[in-house]
Amino acid sequence: MTDFVLAVASNSEELLDANLRRSPMTAHVPLHVEWNAPSAAVAYNRALDATTAPVVIFAHHDVYFPRGWEDLLARRIADLPADWAVVSPFGVGLDGAHFGPVWSSSLGQIVGRVAMAPVPVQSFDEMVIILRRDSGLRFDGTLAGWHFYGTDIVTQARAAGRGAYATSLPCIHNDRFHEALGPDYVACYRAMQRKWAGQLPLRSPITKISRSGLHLRRDLWRARRSAGFRAGMTVDTGTPVEELARRCGWLDLRGSL
Known part of the structure; x- marks a missing residue:
């Protein structure tokens, strides 16, 4: 599979080993790791400069891709409009609806409507962003921190007259619960x-x-106000990611439409 490269920004071998590196696709899709970068934009631009594959899959280190996910991605890309520049398994439609589906451990559930066809979006969840290299898009290196870069890259694409879409690519986000949004989130906003x-x-x-x-x-x-309620929804991130995929019915996506 030479058309794809998997790129990740990480600061934890433990989290990377427990999640992304367990994805079956890493056996044949190259994995490029950027360690301890100061921001997502810096890490991802470095990854763009260090790799050459036509399609770059940017993923969080706590994401797991079930068996057959990359084959499903290839089929989904074939269905995208010719103007596509970025695509994701989870996005916010132009009407504000959330499209997936993906599993979130911090929410303890599958989130997002099933995208029956590619859906134009105004933002992505940053867990996975898939970028077409020949679109010429890059992440904004002036955007500090680790928030809103999914919204920014989509807005860049739309401003350039290119397409940004969500499409059905089920995967696992084994994310930890966060009690509140911090000052870094406010600064990015x-x-x-x-x-x-x-x-x-x-x-x-x-x-x-x-x-x-x-x-x-x-x-x-x-x-x-909702921190206590949300904490009760979470699923232990120590649960093996393969088990989370099995519970969702996504253990093996080969043959999925």
């Missing part, structure tokens, strides 16, 4: 407000980026 002032509002999977910022304040408050 403010950066997106400034950069895309002419395109606002934009909906990310977590909040709406608006000119006033009232949605951020509301969602920070809601996150604090």
Whole structure:
């Protein structure tokens, strides 16, 4: 499988070994790791510069791709409109609907409507972003931290007249529970407000980026208030990822439509 390369930013061999490296596709799809980068954008641009495959699969180190996922991806790419630049297993549609499906351990459930066909989106969850190299897109190196770069790359694509889509590519996000959104999240929100002032509002999977910022304040408050309830929803990230895939019915995607 020479058309794909898998790229990840990581700071933990343990998490990488327990999740992404257990994906069967890593036996034949090259895996490029960027260690301890200062931001997602820096890590992913370094990966772009260090690799040559036409399609780059950027994934979090706590993601697991079930057996046959890369073959399903090849079929999904064949179904994409010719203008596609980026695609993801999870995205926010232009109407604000969430499309998947993907498993989230922090939420303890499968999330996202099943995308029956490629769906144009306004943002991605950053767990997996698939980029077409000849689109010429790169991540914004001035965007510090680890938030909103999925919204940014989609907005870049749309501003350039290229397509950004969600499509059905079931996978496991074995993510840990986070009690609240921190100052780094707020800083990235403010950066997106400034950069895309002419395109606002934009909906990310977590909040709406608006000119006033009232949605951020509301969602920070809601996150604090709901922390106990959300903690009760989580599934232990120590559960083997293959078992999570089996419970979802995604242990082997070969033959999936």
